[in-house]
Amino acid sequence: MSIFGLNKVGKCRVCGCTNDDPCFHPDHGFCWWADEAETICSHCACEEIANDPETVHCVNSKECETFDFPGYENVIVHKGNTKGGKK
Ligand SMILES: [Zn+2]
Numbered sequence: 001m002s003i004f005g006l007n008k009v010g011k012c013r014v015c016g017c018t019n020d021d022p023c024f025h026p027d028h029g030f031c032w033w034a035d036e037a038e039t040i041c042s043h044c045a046c047e048e049i050a051n052d053p054e055t056v057h058c059v060n061s062k063e064c065e066t067f068d069f070p071g072y073e074n075v076i077v078h079k080g081n082t083k084g085g086k087k
């Protein structure tokens, strides 16, 4: 018998972000899971954040692009960083 409700995905079905590759918004910080199964992240689930042009999805996948926000010098996303870490 499989255990119901514990098969977490850990990947956003909208933008494809993971714990190692989160989304970032200058006001809200890194994304966190918006559902228990971890299939959608906060920055996709929340329309206000999702529609904000400042939202960057999957930051580690986009490290080639310019990634500097006012007040956030050289935002470094460490591999294995926990979601929702906000300074
Ligand atoms: Zn997402």
Ligand SMILES: [Zn+2]
Binding pocket: 012, 015, 017, 018, 022, 023, 031, 032, 041, 042, 043, 044, 057, 058
């Ligand atoms: Zn995300």
